[in-house]
Amino acid sequence: MAGFDFAVYISVFVEMMGSLLWVLVALAVAGTAGFLFVVSREGTIHSRRLLRAELLGVLGGFAALALMAYVTISGFTDAGGPVDWLLIGIIWGVGLAGTTIVAYAIMGLVDIMLGRVPGRPARAG
Amino acid sequence: MEPFTNMPPGMGLDRRTLLKLGAAGSVLAGMGGIAARPAGATPVSVETTAKIVVIGAGAAGLATASRLSKRLKGATITLIDARKRHLYQPGYTLVAAGLKPQDYPISRTEQYVPAGVDWIQEAAEEIDPEAGKVVTESGKEVAYDYLVVAAGIHLDYDAIDGMEINQIGKEGLGSHYLGPEAAYATWREMSRFVELGGTAVFQRPATEMKCAGAPLKYTFLMDDRLRQQGTRANSEVIYVAHTDNLFSVPIVHEKVRMLFEDRGVDVRYSHVLREIDLGSKEAVFEAPDGVQTIKYDFINVIPPMRAAQVVRDSPLPWQDGSAWARDGWIEVDKHTMRHPRYPNVFAVGDNAGVPKGKTAASVKWQVPVAVDHLVADIAGVDSDAVYDGYTSCPLITQMGRAMLIEFDYKNNLTPSFPGVIAPLEELWITWVMKTIALKPTYIAMLRGEA
Numbered sequence: 001m002a003g004f005d006f007a008v009y010i011s012v013f014v015e016m017m018g019s020l021l022w023v024l025v026a027l028a029v030a031g032t033a034g035f036l037f038v039v040s041r042e043g044t045i046h047s048r049r050l051l052r053a054e055l056l057g058v059l060g061g062f063a064a065l066a067l068m069a070y071v072t073i074s075g076f077t078d079a080g081g082p083v084d085w086l087l088i089g090i091i092w093g094v095g096l097a098g099t100t101i102v103a104y105a106i107m108g109l110v111d112i113m114l115g116r117v118p119g120r121p122a123r124a125g
Numbered sequence: 126m127e128p129f130t131n132m133p134p135g136m137g138l139d140r141r142t143l144l145k146l147g148a149a150g151s152v153l154a155g156m157g158g159i160a161a162r163p164a165g166a167t168p169v170s171v172e173t174t175a176k177i178v179v180i181g182a183g184a185a186g187l188a189t190a191s192r193l194s195k196r197l198k199g200a201t202i203t204l205i206d207a208r209k210r211h212l213y214q215p216g217y218t219l220v221a222a223g224l225k226p227q228d229y230p231i232s233r234t235e236q237y238v239p240a241g242v243d244w245i246q247e248a249a250e251e252i253d254p255e256a257g258k259v260v261t262e263s264g265k266e267v268a269y270d271y272l273v274v275a276a277g278i279h280l281d282y283d284a285i286d287g288m289e290i291n292q293i294g295k296e297g298l299g300s301h302y303l304g305p306e307a308a309y310a311t312w313r314e315m316s317r318f319v320e321l322g323g324t325a326v327f328q329r330p331a332t333e334m335k336c337a338g339a340p341l342k343y344t345f346l347m348d349d350r351l352r353q354q355g356t357r358a359n360s361e362v363i364y365v366a367h368t369d370n371l372f373s374v375p376i377v378h379e380k381v382r383m384l385f386e387d388r389g390v391d392v393r394y395s396h397v398l399r400e401i402d403l404g405s406k407e408a409v410f411e412a413p414d415g416v417q418t419i420k421y422d423f424i425n426v427i428p429p430m431r432a433a434q435v436v437r438d439s440p441l442p443w444q445d446g447s448a449w450a451r452d453g454w455i456e457v458d459k460h461t462m463r464h465p466r467y468p469n470v471f472a473v474g475d476n477a478g479v480p481k482g483k484t485a486a487s488v489k490w491q492v493p494v495a496v497d498h499l500v501a502d503i504a505g506v507d508s509d510a511v512y513d514g515y516t517s518c519p520l521i522t523q524m525g526r527a528m529l530i531e532f533d534y535k536n537n538l539t540p541s542f543p544g545v546i547a548p549l550e551e552l553w554i555t556w557v558m559k560t561i562a563l564k565p566t567y568i569a570m571l572r573g574e575a
Contacts, residue, residue, distance in 0.1 A: 008569070008574060008575050011569045011572070011575060012565050012566050012574075012575055013565070014565075015564075015565030015566075015569050016561065016564075068557075071560075072556065072557050072560045072561055073524070073525075074525035074553060074556055075525070077525075078524075078525030078526050078556065079553050080550060080553055081552050083545055083546055083547075084552055084553040084554055087554050087557070
């Protein structure tokens, strides 16, 4: 019956977010696919690009917390117990991971389209 | 405590599945788990030509019609209710505290009436279980093989001398149970009151009532609003309980008593509101020491509640001379929701005469049980679905925090997430559920999908 249970969750999330749910799902799928495409095409993960994506990811984590605070008319300052800090960590982590993957994919696709290879920084001399 | 120990067989959401679904799933616990499965030997789907009438298109009536239409092929299902607006009543407290807009609880009934269900847009005027028919206000007779009564509740404002509902929203008078408009008018009075402070009085009736946690939540929210405004020190917040406790579940009563003490709420026990003088702003209570008068600057009046008139006029209520009989709650087996004198009649939702919870969470768990027994009757088998009284109450204790209280007929706490979401702890995650996850879960319930 696990499949049925999952279907119930889906119907609740559809009620909660409407078409935004499918936009987010599409973004997650496209972002992950783009990330995998870039990695397989380049055959490696470029550390400088990853670092830039992670810095954006940190901001994405805070954006996720801000969005949650907005829709719940409250915020992480209302945390009252360990499960709240866990929830805050999960929200921040999802924002971080999602933004990092999407940002890395976009930067990678741009580089591929422009024929750039993000190499090591040019050395003087 | 193991979750769902007392849950209907086959009706609990498997905990491992839940844990696998993780944190996203956890926010949906407020209505008491998500999945309901048909129990025992009852077939999921049955072909029949049975005529089924559902009275009432509120939460219980719509959820029943949706589930029946999914499980019965060829049945004639008729829904009788004149109301074109559907009201998400758990949202009233949020509207009355200025947290949600006036139209937040409002949608249209037609959005949830399942395809194939015949909706008669009239009030039911008469129930005749001997003849097996319902008569509508226009005199139309609708015969049935099975009847599900979900006619809801009557707010008996007339039982309070001096109360005038057209004065709600004026001169410190609030009453957030009457509807979205009254809830918003109550918010206007609350927001005006907190600017200067004064004496705020909260009470509940001595009858059965829907969502017995709401008067407590609203008291906590007033306390918080006064603190935010900086006028708490000039104010007195009085909670008037109708018995010697604040909540029918003893362990919850103790927790709320401690929180009220912490917040400086003045509690008066065993007081019942009998009269209100809207001019002099005085509420008159019947108390053990005789009549007590409390002057107020703001009051939230919650009137006595009884079963809907059409139910009280019928032979369906309890006949044992009890308070339940007097208020017209329908006699049902509390575990199956079946009427003992009319076995082809079921009652679900607020009008059912069962000991606990007139809440959406109760509906969530009552409806699948009643539907399963009805479908089993048609299929000629026995259902082993059981309703154990489960209900839940996200008890708001301040803006941004609530306690997820879940319990059953035995006053046992039945936490869905033991060790993760502690039932008597003020948590943000419970507030998150209340503000964003409960309404979608409720809507999915109306559609028979949760």
